[in-house]
Amino acid sequence: xxxxxxxxxxxxxxxxxxxxxxxxxxxxxxxxxxxxxxxxxxxxxxxxxxxxxxxxxxxxxxxxxxxxxxxxxxxxxxxxxxxxxxxxxxxxxxxxxxxxxxxxxxxxxxxxxx
Amino acid sequence: xxxxxxxxxxxxxxxxxxxxxxxxxxxxxxxxxxxxxxxxxxxxxxxxxxxxxxxxxxxxxxxxxxxxxxxxxxxxxxxxxxxxxxxxxxxxxxxxxxxxxxxxxxxxxxxx
Numbered sequence: 101x102x103x104x105x106x107x108x109x110x111x112x113x114x115x116x117x118x119x120x121x122x123x124x125x126x127x128x129x130x131x132x133x134x135x136x137x138x139x140x141x142x143x144x145x146x147x148x149x150x151x152x153x154x155x156x157x158x159x160x161x162x163x164x165x166x167x168x169x170x171x172x173x174x175x176x177x178x179x180x181x182x183x184x185x186x187x188x189x190x191x192x193x194x195x196x197x198x199x200x201x202x203x204x205x206x207x208x209x210x211x212x213x214x
Numbered sequence: 215x216x217x218x219x220x221x222x223x224x225x226x227x228x229x230x231x232x233x234x235x236x237x238x239x240x241x242x243x244x245x246x247x248x249x250x251x252x253x254x255x256x257x258x259x260x261x262x263x264x265x266x267x268x269x270x271x272x273x274x275x276x277x278x279x280x281x282x283x284x285x286x287x288x289x290x291x292x293x294x295x296x297x298x299x300x301x302x303x304x305x306x307x308x309x310x311x312x313x314x315x316x317x318x319x320x321x322x323x324x325x326x
Contacts, residue, residue: 104257141318143319205250205259
């Protein structure tokens with residue numbers, strides 16, 4: 101089975117711009133979670149989708165949003181980028197969300213905001 | 215609020231030394247517990263998990279973890295580390311909700 105894929109792998113943006121990141125889960129997985137990873141904060145949960153519905157949301161501002169499509173692929177969007185948004189954004193898929201089971205992580209998208 | 219604490223941010227050991235990485239969580243109810251590992255340049259991957267049953271859980275690559283409910287802990291252990299165990303280790307907890315909370319990670323550096 102192919103693993104979780106994320107595109108693009110690297111992005112450089114400037115403050116004020118917006119960005120869209122994409123995640124394709126493992127075939128058959130319907131739960132997709134997004135995390136922000138930074139050296140100081142570790143992995144912080146952004147949100148989770150299951151069957152096109154947002155099931156959980158972390159403590160991030162409304163500039164961070166996401167969606168999931170009928171094929172389980174997911175996108176996250178960050179608007180009005182700030183320097184502090186520079187991070188590795190990880191997507192993880194799972195076969196279930198309640199209770200959450202093993203998460204399979206993608207390689208991440210490295211976002212740099214200048 | 216639920217939280218996960220990993221006490222050691224950076225650990226340096228020599229090969230063949232024994233390893234114990236601490237993980238504590240704050241939640242009094244039923245928990246599901248995970249340890250993930252991120253080797254240099256690789257994806258995060260599951261080392262082991264505990265949902266119920268025997269509190270001593272064995273994972274891949276010789277790792278094990280013990281769930282001690284009274285101490286709210288899920289420490290990771292390995293009796294003899296190898297240079298290839300150099301990685302960052304994350305403890306994660308699902309505590310009564312449908313989301314998983316990760317600790318900030320412990321960077322383990324093994325000296326050859």
